[in-house]
Amino acid sequence: MAPRDRLPETIDGLATDVIETAPAFALGSTVVKKPPPKTARPAAKRRSATRQxxxxxxxxxxxxxxxxxxxVAHEDVTAGTLACFCRSTRSxxxxxxxxxxxxNHVFADTNRALIGDDLLQPGPADGGSVTDHIATxxxxxxxxxxxxxxxxxxxAVGLLLPEIESRTEICTIGPLSGAERGVEGMEVRKHGRTTGYTEGVVTDESYDALVGMDAFDPSAVALFVDQLRIEVTPPYSAIGLGGDSGSLIVNRAAPRAVGLFFAGPQSGVYGIANQMNDVMESLEIEPI
Structure with missing residues (x-):
């Protein structure tokens, strides 16, 4: 590399470093999309869990x-994760x-969905069908x-159907007590559709990254800025994998939402999450 292309050792008195990292992709389920069968799902998928x-x-x-x-997922998506329940703050x-x-890539099929489309629980990749319509x-x-x-x-957010009973809590984590900004060094946790409960640490609170938005189209790349970069911590091997997109990132020290998980490498050694404050401001919501 030519000397002029190298980073200086310091910028404004701060030391610089180059951290090599695997490319990140939006982590919806990797199952190839196909319409769910219009028959009853297998018995193993029919059971309704009723205890925490x-x-x-x-x-x-x-x-x-x-x-x-x-x-959970849009009717034309494979599967992702339901982050949490919210209320609207829009006038x-x-x-x-x-x-x-x-x-968005779980509930709105990466910009392709229409307002009012069906959202299913479980997602189609997990046997969800029209009988599992929970929200629009x-x-x-x-x-x-x-x-x-x-x-x-x-x-993205969906409006729960009036007949759908819910508990305002996250599996294995419990109820939330608000939201806060994620900061470097914060120990965090999440529960997702694929890897379940995992823990990690925020290593960057203003991370910029190019993210692949379509596993079948390498040109579909989006730039995300001011994100949380989260590295997995032992004994867990991955912070999140395909299907964990949408998981809520929660402070380990207190049950406060700090981020919305959406991307990472196939290995899951690190993940990328939106700052929860940005999600709340843009969608005009607050967690309940």
């Missing part, structure tokens, strides 16, 4: 009452209505996929 201690084992199954941290909206939060797509932040325009969030 059962929710993680059944995280890819139908669960009623509904909890967060389990399989004119009914604050008593319950919203479900996940990623309410709104989402469009992702600009040109590799140059900065994006801050990959997020």
């Amino acid at each position: 201690e059962d929710c993680s084992e059944a995280r890819q199954s139908r669960q009623r009452p509904l909890v967060a941290g389990i399989s 004119g909206d009914d604050p008593g209505q319950v919203l479900a939060l996940s990623n 797509l309410q709104r989402f932040q469009e992702i600009v996929i040109d590799g140059q325009t900065p994006n801050r969030i990959d997020a």
Whole structure:
């Protein structure tokens, strides 16, 4: 490398370093999309988990009452994770209505969905069908996929159907007590559809990254800025894998939401999450 192309050892008195890292991709389920069969799912998928201690084992199954941290997706998507339950802070909206939060690429099929589309629990990759309709797509932040325009969030919310019973808690983590900004060095946790409960540490609170948004189209790349970079900590081998997209990142020290997980390398050794404060501001929501 030519000397002029090298980073200086310091910038404004701060030491610099180059950290080599694997490329990141949006982590929806890697199962190839196909319409779910219009027949009843196998018996193993029909069981409804009803106890908190059962929710993680059944995280890819139908669960009623509904909890967060389990399989969910748009009707045309494979599977992702339900982050948490929210209320709208937008003027004119009914604050008593319950919203479900996940990623744009989980709930809005990466910008392709229409407001009012069906959201299923479990997701289609886990046997979800029209009988598992739990919510309708309410709104989402469009992702600009040109590799140059900065994006801050990959997020969407759905309006729960009135007949869907839910518990405002995250599987194995429990109820939330608000939200806060994620900062470097913060120890965090999450529960997702694929890897269940895992823990990590925030290694960068203003991370910029190019993220592959389509496993079948290498040109579909989006630039995300001011993200959380989270490295997995022992004894866990991955912070998140395909299908964990949408998992809520929660402070280990207190049950406060700090980020919305959406991307990482196939190994899962690190993950990328939107700052929860940015998600709340853009979608005009707050967790409940």
